[in-house]
Amino acid sequence: MLTLVLATQKGGSGKSTLAIGLALVAMQAGHTVRLIETDSQGTLSNWQARRSDAEPIVEPVYNGREIEQRLQSLERSGVTLTIIDTAGGITAATTEAIRYADLCLIPARPSIADIEATAATLHVIRAWRKPFAFVLNQTPLRGHRINEAANALGNEMFDIADVVAQPFIVMRNDHQDALSAGLAVTELAPAGKSAEELRGLWQWIETKLNIGEQNALPAVDELPIVIEFPIASEIDPAMFLRARARTAALAS
Numbered sequence: 001m002l003t004l005v006l007a008t009q010k011g012g013s014g015k016s017t018l019a020i021g022l023a024l025v026a027m028q029a030g031h032t033v034r035l036i037e038t039d040s041q042g043t044l045s046n047w048q049a050r051r052s053d054a055e056p057i058v059e060p061v062y063n064g065r066e067i068e069q070r071l072q073s074l075e076r077s078g079v080t081l082t083i084i085d086t087a088g089g090i091t092a093a094t095t096e097a098i099r100y101a102d103l104c105l106i107p108a109r110p111s112i113a114d115i116e117a118t119a120a121t122l123h124v125i126r127a128w129r130k131p132f133a134f135v136l137n138q139t140p141l142r143g144h145r146i147n148e149a150a151n152a153l154g155n156e157m158f159d160i161a162d163v164v165a166q167p168f169i170v171m172r173n174d175h176q177d178a179l180s181a182g183l184a185v186t187e188l189a190p191a192g193k194s195a196e197e198l199r200g201l202w203q204w205i206e207t208k209l210n211i212g213e214q215n216a217l218p219a220v221d222e223l224p225i226v227i228e229f230p231i232a233s234e235i236d237p238a239m240f241l242r243a244r245a246r247t248a249a250l251a252s
Helices: 015-028 043-049 064-076 092-099 112-127 144-154 173-180 193-211 237-251
Strands: 002-006 033-037 057-060 081-085 103-108 132-136
Touching: 002 015, 015 033, 015 043, 015 081, 015 103, 015 173, 015 193, 033 043, 033 064, 043 057, 064 081, 064 092, 092 112, 103 112, 103 193, 112 132, 132 193
Parallel strands: 002 081, 002 103, 033 057, 033 081, 103 132
Antiparallel strands: none
């Protein structure tokens, strides 16, 4: 079983909508999918309540100590892909979800606030030595800001082709229309641009997971490679500010 985790310090980055979209694309590609919700706001649970189709099942797991056991149970039951949607900020549940991830996706809008906010999430991902990728989400249709954001996220610390997923996900009304209807965009408008982008993103993720080079992770100069476990739910403020200042400088 593969486990994807969507995590970022910044709220409102579109983690839940991406989790739903990727879950439906993966189902349509033949996977047996479960969604785990660790965010008490309940966006996924509310979406499922509006949905006429029982699949994919959404399972709320708010206690970080329960995540490992739940993933083991899902794997025994034949689930081939679990997608974990996390709350904004760094919580114990988010830390545990990242611990068991095969790939961590970090959604970020093309804004300096979102780019700065990735530092805390990267701290935890690097601590667990997990593969990751940024997903530029809710982008304008075109404009220099998108490329500037992609370059800032890739910068000289990373190979941009490895850590910035393609394609970018453009902000369109059909994402929110689908969410309100208890659907994903591939169900609401299967021939639309948003559906095409999500299918392309899933193909990129499949390629990333099939590579299997988990020992060749991008390095973050400002963050330590060895960290004592378990990771506390609080991030060291000085380390966070140093990482944020470096990211902000690269983005300017």
